[in-house]
Amino acid sequence: MIDKSVPGPAAAVADIRDGASVMIGGFGEAGSPIELIHALIDQGARGLTVISNNTGSGEVGLAALLKAERVSKIICSFPRTANSTVFPELYRGGKIELELVPQGTLAERIRAGGAGIPAFYTPAAVGTPLAEGKESRLFGGKEYLLEHGLRADFALIKGRRADTHGNVVYHKTARNFGPIMAMAAGVTIVQVNSVVPAGGIDPEVVVSPGIFVDRVVEVAEPAHESELVAAGATYP
Amino acid sequence: MTRDIDQVGWTRDEMARRLALDIPDGSYVNLGIGIPELVARFVPEGRMLIYHTENGLLGMGPSPEKGAGDPELINAGKRQVTALPGAAFFHHADSFAMIRGGHIDLCVLGAMQVACNGDLANWSTGEPDAIPAVGGAMDLVAGVKSVYVITQHGTKSGEPKLVERCTYPLTGRGVVNRVYTELAVIDVTPAGFVLVELSPGVDFEHVRERTGAPLRRR
Numbered sequence: 001m002i003d004k005s006v007p008g009p010a011a012a013v014a015d016i017r018d019g020a021s022v023m024i025g026g027f028g029e030a031g032s033p034i035e036l037i038h039a040l041i042d043q044g045a046r047g048l049t050v051i052s053n054n055t056g057s058g059e060v061g062l063a064a065l066l067k068a069e070r071v072s073k074i075i076c077s078f079p080r081t082a083n084s085t086v087f088p089e090l091y092r093g094g095k096i097e098l099e100l101v102p103q104g105t106l107a108e109r110i111r112a113g114g115a116g117i118p119a120f121y122t123p124a125a126v127g128t129p130l131a132e133g134k135e136s137r138l139f140g141g142k143e144y145l146l147e148h149g150l151r152a153d154f155a156l157i158k159g160r161r162a163d164t165h166g167n168v169v170y171h172k173t174a175r176n177f178g179p180i181m182a183m184a185a186g187v188t189i190v191q192v193n194s195v196v197p198a199g200g201i202d203p204e205v206v207v208s209p210g211i212f213v214d215r216v217v218e219v220a221e222p223a224h225e226s227e228l229v230a231a232g233a234t235y236p
Numbered sequence: 237m238t239r240d241i242d243q244v245g246w247t248r249d250e251m252a253r254r255l256a257l258d259i260p261d262g263s264y265v266n267l268g269i270g271i272p273e274l275v276a277r278f279v280p281e282g283r284m285l286i287y288h289t290e291n292g293l294l295g296m297g298p299s300p301e302k303g304a305g306d307p308e309l310i311n312a313g314k315r316q317v318t319a320l321p322g323a324a325f326f327h328h329a330d331s332f333a334m335i336r337g338g339h340i341d342l343c344v345l346g347a348m349q350v351a352c353n354g355d356l357a358n359w360s361t362g363e364p365d366a367i368p369a370v371g372g373a374m375d376l377v378a379g380v381k382s383v384y385v386i387t388q389h390g391t392k393s394g395e396p397k398l399v400e401r402c403t404y405p406l407t408g409r410g411v412v413n414r415v416y417t418e419l420a421v422i423d424v425t426p427a428g429f430v431l432v433e434l435s436p437g438v439d440f441e442h443v444r445e446r447t448g449a450p451l452r453r454r
Contacts, residue, residue: 027291027328028314029307053328080369081314088367100368103290104332104375111329123336123378127355127409129362130370172325173292174308179327207327224307 004166004216005195009039012189012217013156016045021152023110023181024052024062028081029225031174033158033191034061036217038235040156041065047072051110051152053103053177055079055087058229064236066090075150077103083229102130105147107180112149114183114212119148155185158222159208162192163199166213167206175207182212189215193222244442245389245418245435253278254435255344255386255416263341264288264334266376269313271386272344286322288340290331290372295323312372335372336379343380345373347387347415349402352428352449354412356385357404370407377408389417389446396448398422398429419443422451430454 006012013036016022022040026032041064048071055076056063063086065071074096079087090096101109102124112120121144125131135146157178160171168190170178182188190208195218246254252274259265259275261283267273276298279285287296289311296311297318305316319325334340349357356377359370377383390396398415414432415422420443421432429451434443444451 028310030291030310030314031308078369078371080367091367092365098368100370102370102374103328103372104336104379107328107332108336122375124375126378128374128406129360130374170325172306172309172319173289175325175327176292177328180329226307 002198003164004210004214005164006215006217009035009191009217009219010042012036012191012215013039013043016040016043016154018045019047020045020154021049021051023152023155023177023185024050025155025157025177025181026062027053027173027176029057030172031158031170031176031178032056032061032225033156034223034225035219036156036189036191037061037065041068041070041236046070049073049075051075051150053077053106054081055084057081057083057225059086059234060223060228061225061235063087064234066096069095071096073097073099075099075101075106077101077106100130107177109147109150110177110184111180113151114180117149119146121145122147150184152185153187155181155188157181157188157190159190159192161194161196161201162190162213162216163196163201163210164216165198166190166210166216167201168192168208168213168216169201169205170207179208182208187214188212189217191217191219191222193220194218245438247418249274249278250435251386251416251418254421255384256280259283259285259342264294264339266290266335266340266343266380268343268345268373270346272346273313275344275386288331288334289317290335290376292326292328292331293317293319293323294326295320297323332372332375335375338379338381340380342382342384343376344384344386345376347385347397348404349397349399350385350387350412350415350424351399351402352424354410354424355402356383356407356412357402358407360405362405373407377411382413383411384414384416385412386416389419389443396446399448419446427452
């Protein structure tokens with residue numbers, strides 16, 4: 001009997017320990033698992049390494065996790081966004097380490113990590129400051145950089161619907177990093193608007209097969225980051 | 237269209253319209269944030285382009301009607317957009333496979349500097365307290381078949397943006413094919429900058445004086 005559903009966000013993130021690495025899905029607010037992030041703030045783990053495309057906006061969700069000083073390092077492609085004030089302050093104050101990675105390299109490092117590929121060569125960033133210290137090699141007379149696959153202890157992802165076997169479908173551009181992060185984490189936790197019994201999702205439309213997913217949590221009406229920010233909300 | 241009395245050359249909209257004329261029917265196109273986004277408004281009659289946005293959508297359409305948007309249907313600039321008939325959603329590794337794998341025909345980007353060897357700087361001033369943020373620009377210039385830059389010819393303080401060597405940190409080496417400014421359309425060739433077209437009322441000398449590297453006529 002397989003049932004990956006857990007009763008709520010708090011139970012889903014209870015075992016994330018101090019110093020853990022955590023992939024957090026989302027591109028801007030699309031696909032940001034706000035309720036799981038807030039549960040992680042409540043849970044109290046510190047010294048986290050976060051892997052996420054952005055650094056959140058306002059003082060909710062990912063930005064609130066940073067504001068609470070739970071994150072010692074972030075691996076990220078675009079930490080500067082409209083309404084993103086928390087990260088710049090921490091960064092300028094030397095309170096957080098940043099590893100800046102081109103967006104496609106970040107995606108491929110995560111995909112590779114999940115696919116058992118330890119490293120790969122990419123043309124992105126050749127000749128730029130982000131190539132410094134990286135091994136390079138010519139293929140067909142063109143230069144490529146060696147990049148390493150990325151894995152994490154946990155992934156927090158937002159989907160639209162999941163079944164009890166952990167099969168997930170997403171919503172529009174909220175899919176972004178979800179499917180690849182699901183593959184690359186020791187424990188993948190997905191919040192969805194609804195959890196249905198196995199058989200409730202057509203196998204032809206499954207995006208993340210359940211083998212990549214460990215826990216599914218129903219959050220029937222997830223908050224939208226932009227609405228919270230517009231309302232001046234903070235967390236906790 | 238309003239025109240500043242001191243305006244020389246094309247307005248931003250006219251620059252975008254001029255660029256759009258050069259995009260072949262049926263192209264898959266990625267538009268950067270800012271002036272590049274304007275290009276989508278000027279697709280010539282009878283052509284169909286498919287817009288890619290690297291956060292995971294092919295077949296991107298215009299902004300939604302007020303109140304009809306979805307916070308989870310956005311573009312790379314994190315603005316709400318629509319999905320046209322025939323659109324597709326996909327995850328980030330697939331999106332950048334489209335980019336790096338040479339499946340996207342053209343990307344249009346803004347620039348801080350373009351050098352006469354095609355080097356592009358458009359992500360960072362390199363100042364110590366700047367928050368570095370790169371996004372997908374380095375992947376785009378490394379993988380998309382053609383890279384067009386659309387930008388003002390000079391900075392606000394009058395420095396040329398078309399230069400001999402970029403002084404800002406590079407986004408990519410030797411990647412730019414063509415530059416559209418308010419003054420001219422300029423190709424980047426193995427022999428450096430070559431004029432393609434002057435905007436109406438602008439003469440060659442005017443452009444040459446404002447370009448920070450040699451500019452040749454065809």
